[in-house]
Amino acid sequence: MGLTYASYPPLFRPLETQTQDTFEPENSAKQIPNSSDPLPLIDLQCLDPEKLREACTDWGIFRLVNHGIPPTLLEKLQEHTRTIFSIPFESKKALFKSPLLGYFWGTPLLTQSAVALSRGTNNIDWVEGFSVPLSQLSELQPQDSVIASFRLILEEYKEHLSRLATTLFKAMAKDLNLDLSRHNTYLSESTGFLRLYRYPQCSMADQNWGMEVHTDSSVLSILLQDEVGGLEAVKDNKWFNVDPIPNSLIVNIGDMMQAMSNDEYKSATHRVNLNKHKDRISICYFVFPADAHVILSSKYKPFTYNDFRAQVQEDTKNLGFKVGLDRFKVLHD
Ligand SMILES: O=C(O)CCC(=O)C(=O)O
Numbered sequence: 001m002g003l004t005y006a007s008y009p010p011l012f013r014p015l016e017t018q019t020q021d022t023f024e025p026e027n028s029a030k031q032i033p034n035s036s037d038p039l040p041l042i043d044l045q046c047l048d049p050e051k052l053r054e055a056c057t058d059w060g061i062f063r064l065v066n067h068g069i070p071p072t073l074l075e076k077l078q079e080h081t082r083t084i085f086s087i088p089f090e091s092k093k094a095l096f097k098s099p100l101l102g103y104f105w106g107t108p109l110l111t112q113s114a115v116a117l118s119r120g121t122n123n124i125d126w127v128e129g130f131s132v133p134l135s136q137l138s139e140l141q142p143q144d145s146v147i148a149s150f151r152l153i154l155e156e157y158k159e160h161l162s163r164l165a166t167t168l169f170k171a172m173a174k175d176l177n178l179d180l181s182r183h184n185t186y187l188s189e190s191t192g193f194l195r196l197y198r199y200p201q202c203s204m205a206d207q208n209w210g211m212e213v214h215t216d217s218s219v220l221s222i223l224l225q226d227e228v229g230g231l232e233a234v235k236d237n238k239w240f241n242v243d244p245i246p247n248s249l250i251v252n253i254g255d256m257m258q259a260m261s262n263d264e265y266k267s268a269t270h271r272v273n274l275n276k277h278k279d280r281i282s283i284c285y286f287v288f289p290a291d292a293h294v295i296l297s298s299k300y301k302p303f304t305y306n307d308f309r310a311q312v313q314e315d316t317k318n319l320g321f322k323v324g325l326d327r328f329k330v331l332h333d
Pocket residue numbers: 195197211216223225231270271272282283284
């Protein structure tokens with residue numbers, strides 16, 4: 001086998017008895033969408049409020065172009081991310097022990113816990129990743145030169161992400177008549193964090209998910225994906241592929257934004273499919289309301305993001321999945 005799998009978490013390495021060509025499940029439970037990508041396109045340089053509104057209300061997910069991030073920075077970021085993931089598994093675990101750069105594999109919500117893994121290999125998310133809280137980047141004093149240069153790239157990327165999230169949020173808040181003087185509490189840049197993912201190639205791609213169906217808990221999520229593809233989203237109860245297009249970003253409306261908009265905007269339902277022959281890299285930014293910000297909505301009881309997160313953690317522990325906004329819904333009779 002020409003490829004070395006030493007950098008994969010052991011669970012994701014191919015079984016000795018199984019070669020990539022012989023395993024073909026007869027009945028694939030998965031319905032893979034094959035539609036071409038119909039995603040709305042939002043041009044940040046000439047932001048059209050009507051188009052943005054339609055993208056947020058009808059889709060909850062859109063493609064962002066003319067975002068002002070230099071293509072060279074996006075390339076460097078992806079290249080470094082690939083380099084970091086290619087470090088042998090044991091060294092990678094050792095290198096990223098710091099709580100600032102939490103390394104995980106399997107279901108991200110449950111991190112490395114045995115609970116996630118004991119569900120069996122068919123049920124875990126086929127992904128490894130790092131979480132990077134962006135407000136603490138400067139505290140990271142890496143001894144390792146790979147991480148030192150990575151930090152510099154992240155510092156630069158972070159500035160762009162703050163700009164994009166703020167610009168988009170202000171346009172959305174205007175559309176929704178939210179009090180713009182409070183926009184820093186609706187969306188607090190200091191809460192922003194990155195998840196860097198690698199979805200290892202998977203010979204049983206038909207039976208596993210890179211990430212199972214979910215909505216993001218954020219206000220907004222901004223995704224950079226490589227050329228492999230695999231992200232899928234729902235519109236009108238139908239799945240479609242979110243095709244990789246160089247130099248574009250994908251923006252998701254998250255649960256917090258849906259609540260703030262009284263359900264006018266949709267938190268996008270999405271998932272990640274796997275590739276049999278290629279690893280996939282994605283770099284996802286999530287941003288939340290300020291800790292003390294109480295979300296007041298006609299559809300939900302007042303709650304803070306901390307209340308929401310605690311409920312998600314409890315449900316995930318007890319039920320094995322996130323219930324999400326339904327937990328906070330005002331029930332009308
Ligand atoms: O990897 C991706 O493209 C999406 C990841 C994702 O949906 C998430 O982290 O919430």
